[in-house]
Amino acid sequence: MAIFLFTDFGGSDIYAGQVRAALLQYAPRQPVVDLLHDATAFNIRAAAHLLAALFNRLPSRSVTFAVVDPGVGGPREPVAAHADGKWLVGPDNGLLSVAASRARKFKPYAIGWRPKELSGSFHGRDLFAPVAAMLARGARKTARLRRSGLAVRFGPGELREVIYVDHYGNVITGLRAGSLAPKCILRAGGREIPHARVFSEAPQGGLFWYENSIGLVEIAANSASAQRALGIAVGDPIG
Amino acid sequence: MAIFLFTDFGGSDIYAGQVRAALLQYAPRQPVVDLLHDATAFNIRAAAHLLAALFNRLPSRSVTFAVVDPGVGGPREPVAAHADGKWLVGPDNGLLSVAASRARKFKPYAIGWRPKELSGSFHGRDLFAPVAAMLARGARKTARLRRSGLAVRFGPGELREVIYVDHYGNVITGLRAGSLAPKCILRAGGREIPHARVFSEAPQGGLFWYENSIGLVEIAANSASAQRALGIAVGDPIG
Amino acid sequence: MAIFLFTDFGGSDIYAGQVRAALLQYAPRQPVVDLLHDATAFNIRAAAHLLAALFNRLPSRSVTFAVVDPGVGGPREPVAAHADGKWLVGPDNGLLSVAASRARKFKPYAIGWRPKELSGSFHGRDLFAPVAAMLARGARKTARLRRSGLAVRFGPGELREVIYVDHYGNVITGLRAGSLAPKCILRAGGREIPHARVFSEAPQGGLFWYENSIGLVEIAANSASAQRALGIAVGDPIG
Numbered sequence: 001m002a003i004f005l006f007t008d009f010g011g012s013d014i015y016a017g018q019v020r021a022a023l024l025q026y027a028p029r030q031p032v033v034d035l036l037h038d039a040t041a042f043n044i045r046a047a048a049h050l051l052a053a054l055f056n057r058l059p060s061r062s063v064t065f066a067v068v069d070p071g072v073g074g075p076r077e078p079v080a081a082h083a084d085g086k087w088l089v090g091p092d093n094g095l096l097s098v099a100a101s102r103a104r105k106f107k108p109y110a111i112g113w114r115p116k117e118l119s120g121s122f123h124g125r126d127l128f129a130p131v132a133a134m135l136a137r138g139a140r141k142t143a144r145l146r147r148s149g150l151a152v153r154f155g156p157g158e159l160r161e162v163i164y165v166d167h168y169g170n171v172i173t174g175l176r177a178g179s180l181a182p183k184c185i186l187r188a189g190g191r192e193i194p195h196a197r198v199f200s201e202a203p204q205g206g207l208f209w210y211e212n213s214i215g216l217v218e219i220a221a222n223s224a225s226a227q228r229a230l231g232i233a234v235g236d237p238i239g
Numbered sequence: 240m241a242i243f244l245f246t247d248f249g250g251s252d253i254y255a256g257q258v259r260a261a262l263l264q265y266a267p268r269q270p271v272v273d274l275l276h277d278a279t280a281f282n283i284r285a286a287a288h289l290l291a292a293l294f295n296r297l298p299s300r301s302v303t304f305a306v307v308d309p310g311v312g313g314p315r316e317p318v319a320a321h322a323d324g325k326w327l328v329g330p331d332n333g334l335l336s337v338a339a340s341r342a343r344k345f346k347p348y349a350i351g352w353r354p355k356e357l358s359g360s361f362h363g364r365d366l367f368a369p370v371a372a373m374l375a376r377g378a379r380k381t382a383r384l385r386r387s388g389l390a391v392r393f394g395p396g397e398l399r400e401v402i403y404v405d406h407y408g409n410v411i412t413g414l415r416a417g418s419l420a421p422k423c424i425l426r427a428g429g430r431e432i433p434h435a436r437v438f439s440e441a442p443q444g445g446l447f448w449y450e451n452s453i454g455l456v457e458i459a460a461n462s463a464s465a466q467r468a469l470g471i472a473v474g475d476p477i478g
Numbered sequence: 479m480a481i482f483l484f485t486d487f488g489g490s491d492i493y494a495g496q497v498r499a500a501l502l503q504y505a506p507r508q509p510v511v512d513l514l515h516d517a518t519a520f521n522i523r524a525a526a527h528l529l530a531a532l533f534n535r536l537p538s539r540s541v542t543f544a545v546v547d548p549g550v551g552g553p554r555e556p557v558a559a560h561a562d563g564k565w566l567v568g569p570d571n572g573l574l575s576v577a578a579s580r581a582r583k584f585k586p587y588a589i590g591w592r593p594k595e596l597s598g599s600f601h602g603r604d605l606f607a608p609v610a611a612m613l614a615r616g617a618r619k620t621a622r623l624r625r626s627g628l629a630v631r632f633g634p635g636e637l638r639e640v641i642y643v644d645h646y647g648n649v650i651t652g653l654r655a656g657s658l659a660p661k662c663i664l665r666a667g668g669r670e671i672p673h674a675r676v677f678s679e680a681p682q683g684g685l686f687w688y689e690n691s692i693g694l695v696e697i698a699a700n701s702a703s704a705q706r707a708l709g710i711a712v713g714d715p716i717g
Contacts, residue, residue: 270506
């Protein structure tokens with residue numbers, strides 16, 4: 001089955017390639033897709049909400065390797081979760097918990113498998129990649145999973161914060177569009193933001209919010225950067 | 240057949256991975272190559288000239304997914320084109336038109352296929368990726384193509400502007416090298432730029448122009464950034 | 479066999495995709511992994527040390543395409559090397575020499591094959607990619623290798639300099655951790671840097687050094703950028 005990668009390893013850095021090399025070794029025939037390597041490094045809650053929105057659209061019978069792991073090398077445990085027919089693998093620091101708690105069926109597992117050599121700083125390569133590969137190959141016994149719980153749970157609710165800013169300057173929030181009144185006014189960066197259905201409905205450069213392609217409330221500006229217009233960043237509140 | 244991706248989705252953002260996931264679903268056995276995800280987002284004409292130069296070198300029997308689409312969700316139509324044995328798929332906003340009009344044989348098609356769910360802002364994932372996958376698999380009937388024309392055509396001629404700046408700071412223009420007198424002097428950013436054949440022929444840090452590896456006139460500086468030396472950007476004129 | 483890419487082509491630029499397209503043409507069935515496309519463009523020695531550390535962990539029976547090549551188009555020759563069961567292919571400018579001289583068994587070869595068209599500025603696409611593909615397919619005769627030597631050799635020793643700064647701001651040096659006394663104090667950017675085993679052992683924001691996941695001495699700060707704290711860059715000395 002396909003393996004999807006969601007990390008803060010950086011799309012242009014030395015880490016994703018090493019994960020790819022490990023996946024190739026443990027699951028040479030499974031396709032691998034880089035979903036995102038630029039999740040916010042030090043905001044696990046924001047990353048968890050973005051992951052949940054992306055994970056929701058992934059095909060069943062897939063494995064998502066999700067690693068935003070500032071506590072690597074510390075006491076947090078590795079965890080796998082089976083959610084609506086799809087696997088999630090990553091650190092038990094809350095990252096998987098929003099996707100997991102929104103699933104209709106959800107089973108978390110502790111991971112018993114350990115590599116011969118485990119670096120202190122790169123469990124993505126040494127532990128999570130081999131386990132994701134095992135699950136993608138259907139070799140669940142090799143991963144030595146046992147039923148467990150999640151240690152950190154952010155819950156399934158909305159996050160009224162900026163969770164991601166894309167390279168166009170669009171500001172993605174942790175609010176699902178279905179949670180808002182259809183044409184309400186949002187408040188962000190001291191401004192009032194009206195609704196528009198699509199970019200081409202808004203005036204050139206004008207700020208608006210809309211339901212983006214992964215179901216979240218996004219603040220955008222037609223042919224301009226909403227992030228620059230508002231001066232806000234990941235973690236800032238949305239009113 | 241292989242699928243090549245040319246977009247403004249950003250190489251480190253959440254969009255290319257979702258396109259990859261859609262391609263995997265609709266054409267699981269076709270290889271996919273990221274040609275460029277950082278075409279200039281709001282300059283379709285510049286992107287069209289860069290695409291034409293890259294497309295010219297791609298192997299026949301391939302599909303190029305080309306999406307720079309600021310008007311997504313508005314009235315522009317999706318289009319496919321068969322050019323010298325290779326498919327192009329993308330928005331009918333001029334992006335494909337330079338590559339198309341330089342082809343010896345060229346046939347444009349309207350796309351009749353529509354997905355069950357079409358987001359307002361991400362036709363790359365919802366419409367162009369499935370159609371590119373269908374063409375790569377040879378399932379042209381499924382895509383429901385019918386002969387048509389291009390609504391926006393930039394024509395086959397040269398563009399005397401900066402169309403792309405690479406990460407070394409090399410300044411790529413929309414001029415094909417064959418269109419200039421072999422050793423003429425170029426004017427850009429208020430400077431006169433002599434010709435050199437290769438980087439190692441130019442003095443350390445010195446500005447020069449040469450025919451780059453995709454046949455375009457490029458202004459470079461040996462071991463330095465021409466872009467910084469000239470202070471110019473995409474869209475600026477070349478004299 | 480798998481092909482690993484190590485270059486300064488930029489992860490978000492037009493070059494890596496063209497290399498991928500060439501590899502697909504010459505070796506359609508071999509998996510390709512992007513190890514790094516952001517090696518420091520104008521510091522071959524730093525790139526050579528980073529390559530050596532990454533190469534050391536790659537699986538045997540693989541080909542590493544290594545291109546940091548500011549002298550492209552000049553007199554430097556292309557070279558291939560067989561090091562401990564793995565191939566390296568790239569310019570003979572020192573880039574391969576650290577990895578090569580640390581191998582137990584090492585044989586360098588001149589490359590006799592030339593493409594019909596060789597651009598002056600992109601031997602990565604035109605020459606090194608086809609040759610890497612030939613070696614990955616086992617078509618060594620086609621590449622026309624003959625035993626030779628390396629023209630530029632940096633030697634197997636340590637480099638007491640910054641060789642790479644990752645996107646978290648971690649500062650990677652050319653010192654292998656085994657070359658230092660286990661808990662010594664390092665000097666960098668006018669500061670004294672103590673040792674810690676893992677990130678979670680260090681105080682929040684505090685600078686420390688540790689053995690990173692590729693065996694090198696790395697200066698980091700828990701949940702902060704060591705690079706910003708020290709104000710240092712690739713090439714700066716480590717004491």
